[in-house]
Amino acid sequence: MYEGPIxxxxxxxxxxxxxxxxxxxxxxxxxxxxxxxxVIELADTLRRVKQSTRFCEVCFNVSQEERCRVxxxxxxxxxxxxxxxxxxxxxxxxxxxxxRGLYHVLGGSISPIDGRGPADLHTRELFQxxxxxxxxxxxxxxxxxxxxxxxxxxxxxxLRDFGxxxxxPASGLPVGGDLEYADQVTLGxxxxxxRAMFEPDPRPAQAGLPHPSPAPPDVDRPPT
Numbered sequence: 001m002y003e004g005p006i007x008x009x010x011x012x013x014x015x016x017x018x019x020x021x022x023x024x025x026x027x028x029x030x031x032x033x034x035x036x037x038x039v040i041e042l043a044d045t046l047r048r049v050k051q052s053t054r055f056c057e058v059c060f061n062v063s064q065e066e067r068c069r070v071x072x073x074x075x076x077x078x079x080x081x082x083x084x085x086x087x088x089x090x091x092x093x094x095x096x097x098x099x100r101g102l103y104h105v106l107g108g109s110i111s112p113i114d115g116r117g118p119a120d121l122h123t124r125e126l127f128q129x130x131x132x133x134x135x136x137x138x139x140x141x142x143x144x145x146x147x148x149x150x151x152x153x154x155x156x157x158x159l160r161d162f163g164x165x166x167x168x169p170a171s172g173l174p175v176g177g178d179l180e181y182a183d184q185v186t187l188g189x190x191x192x193x194x195r196a197m198f199e200p201d202p203r204p205a206q207a208g209l210p211h212p213s214p215a216p217p218d219v220d221r222p223p224t
Contacts, residue, residue, distance in 0.1 A: 006028060006032070009024075009028045009031070010024045010025050010028045011024075012024075013027050013028060052064060054066075055105075056068035056071055056105075058071045058129075059071055059102065059103050059104050059105055060087075060104070060105040060106075060107060060122050060125070061087050061090050061103055061105050062087040070090070070094075070102060070103055071102065075100075076100055076101060076102055077100050077101045077102075078101070078102060078134055078135070079101070079134065079135060079136045079137065080099070080100075080101025080102065080135070080136070080137045080139065081101060081102050081103070081104055081129070081130075081135045081137070081138050081139070082099055082101055082102070082103050082104070082138075082139040082141050083103075083104045083106060083126065083138060083139065083140050083141060083142065083155065084103060084104070084105055084106065084141050084142065085105070085106050085107075085108055085109050085142050085143055085148065085151070086105065086107070086108070087105055089105075089141065089143075090103050090105065092187060093141065093187065093191070095187075096187050096188035096191060097188070098187075098188040098191040099139075099191055101137075101139075104122065104125075104126050104129065105122065106121040106122050106123065106126070106142070106151070107120075107121055107122050108120070108121055109121075109142055109143065109147035109148050109150070109151040110147060110150050110151045110154060111147045118154060121151075123155070123158075126155075127158070127162075130159070130162045130164060131162075133163070135164055136164055136165060136200075137164060137165040137166075137167060138155075138159055138164050138165070138166050138167070139167050139168070139169070139191070139194060140152040140155055140156065140166065140167070140168050140197065141168070141169055141191075152168055152197070156197045163200045164200055165196060165199055165200055166196070166197045167194040167195060167196050167197060168194060168195055168197050169187075169190035169191055169194050170189070170190045170191075170194055170195055
């Protein structure tokens with residue numbers, strides 16, 4: 001145990017994901033040995049990132065503007081919507097160059113252990129985006145772990161009334177891992193060979209009219 005600000009810095013660093021007490025200690029002493037101007041620049045960068053970065057008003061991806069660059073791009077295929085847990089997953093998928101649709105960032109996954117349910121995610125906004133009928137396929141690209149699979153299963157059930165094709169990336173992704181850690185080739189092949197979880201009702205609408213768009217379901221009350 002160290003005294004004062006040094007221990008405070010180690011404690012703060014150890015709360016970051018993937019950094020344990022020993023790693024936090026190494027980083028803390030690296031910062032102590034670094035030139036003062038480098039440390040000040042780092043602190044200033046952290047402050048500017050926190051103050052200037054926002055979330056896209058449409059898809060909840062990180063952005064510098066009200067809408068992220070993907071949502072602003074008129075060349076994107078608006079009939080395909082890829083649902084991911086975090087913004088870092090958007091970056092991983094974009095690197096594959098296999099997907100040209102839009103995204104929807106949930107902001108996490110369903111995790112009863114952590115007290116996080118569907119209402120704590122951006123699920124209601126997802127259903128609202130589907131209500132206009134522009135999207136024909138929803139790709140559930142949540143992580144291939146227990147929470148991600150549970151989230152995908154829940155959303156698949158809730159999306160049945162929207163008349164969209166629901167798919168999931170093909171097997172080949174490391175089970176229990178995060179999407180961001182999959183290599184580009186593996187992730188690209190998983191998207192290319194994605195499997196259907198649910199197909200829309202092929203029956204034509206009555207009297208030549210389109211099927212009415214359903215109201216967003218109550219995400220606070222999971223289906224039985």
